Amino acid sequence: MTTEQKHIPVLLSSVLAALGDIQGKTIIDCTFGAGGYTRAFLSRGASVIAFDRDPNVLSDVEHIAAKYGDKFRFVPKTFSHISEIDGPVDAIVFDLGISSMQIDVPERGFSFRSDALLDMRMSVSGMTAAELINNSDVNTLAQILRDYGDVNRAGVLARALKENQPKTTFELRKLIHNIKDVAPVFQALRIAVNDEMGELQRALSAVPDLLSCGGKCICVTFHSLEDRIVKNKFREWTTPLGDPRMPILQPAPFSLIKTALPDADELSDNTRARSAHMRGVIKSC
Numbered sequence: 193m194t195t196e197q198k199h200i201p202v203l204l205s206s207v208l209a210a211l212g213d214i215q216g217k218t219i220i221d222c223t224f225g226a227g228g229y230t231r232a233f234l235s236r237g238a239s240v241i242a243f244d245r246d247p248n249v250l251s252d253v254e255h256i257a258a259k260y261g262d263k264f265r266f267v268p269k270t271f272s273h274i275s276e277i278d279g280p281v282d283a284i285v286f287d288l289g290i291s292s293m294q295i296d297v298p299e300r301g302f303s304f305r306s307d308a309l310l311d312m313r314m315s316v317s318g319m320t321a322a323e324l325i326n327n328s329d330v331n332t333l334a335q336i337l338r339d340y341g342d343v344n345r346a347g348v349l350a351r352a353l354k355e356n357q358p359k360t361t362f363e364l365r366k367l368i369h370n371i372k373d374v375a376p377v378f379q380a381l382r383i384a385v386n387d388e389m390g391e392l393q394r395a396l397s398a399v400p401d402l403l404s405c406g407g408k409c410i411c412v413t414f415h416s417l418e419d420r421i422v423k424n425k426f427r428e429w430t431t432p433l434g435d436p437r438m439p440i441l442q443p444a445p446f447s448l449i450k451t452a453l454p455d456a457d458e459l460s461d462n463t464r465a466r467s468a469h470m471r472g473v474i475k476s477c
């Protein structure tokens with residue numbers, strides 16, 4: 193079974209509608225995953241440069257490379273490395289967060305529903321969540337829990353983490369007395385382990401210079417923290433340039449594309465689509 197059968201692409205039809213005709217265009221897919229978006233772009237005549245930090249995606253990469261040859265290139269790096277691509281490109285697409293393959297494989301340590309080592313690394317290298325707890329002081333841990341999980345009584349939990357040094361998902365779960373808080377704590381540690389917010393900020397900073405005139409940037413987000421980063425960047429790019437007190441302003445470098453949410457059919461087919469939100473911008477000429 194390839195990973196294509198395990199991950200249902202979220203908001204794909206909205207992303208394709210926002211991109212319009214992509215025949216002959218070059219698209220950067222920043223989050224290859226199971227290649228759902230990449231396959232859709234290639235089958236509509238685009239060339240794709242895809243990024244993913246997870247080495248487990250390589251079997252899908254090989255399938256696609258065999259079928260599409262030099263129309264497809266894969267970069268096994270974090271997407272903040274898009275700044276190293278020779279532009280311009282016609283579109284840059286982000287489908288953020290983790291894939292079903294990552295959350296559904298217990299040994300990856302992302303899920304509180306099965307017992308495994310507390311890992312949570314998308315790239316399978318660097319510091320695990322257990323090591324992050326081990327190496328951080330109480331204040332840093334409390335900040336992570338507060339900033340990335342909006343966790344109540346973050347200081348108390350941070351102290352409990354340091355005292356108990358959980359090594360597995362179930363050991364961590366046991367320390368979180370209020371079961372309602374389990375998901376936000378796991379989310380906070382996952383975001384910190386993978387530097388998800390830093391990656392997104394750095395990648396978005398590279399977008400304006402990389403896009404061609406009329407080029408588009410489309411982001412699908414899954415929680416309010418990443419959505420806020422995207423919304424603020426897009427607001428900055430779509431604001432006319434110059435001093436707002438002066439009568440003549442230069443037009444904004446980008447304009448907004450209509451946002452999209454999953455419809456009832458998508459929500460009933462795919463629970464992962466629940467909190468998805470698509471935003472896009474188009475570069476002015």
Ligand SMILES: C[S@@+](CC[C@H](N)C(=O)[O-])C[C@H]1O[C@@H](n2cnc3c(N)ncnc32)[C@H](O)[C@@H]1O
Pocket residue numbers: 199200201202222223224225226227228229230243244245246249269270271272287288289290291292314391392
């Ligand atoms: C939601 S999945 C993408 C699914 C894909 N659109 C599809 O249709 O199959 C997100 C993927 O992005 C990857 N990813 C997340 N953050 C990344 C980053 N900063 N750099 C590179 N890959 C990243 C994850 O490893 C995961 O495979």
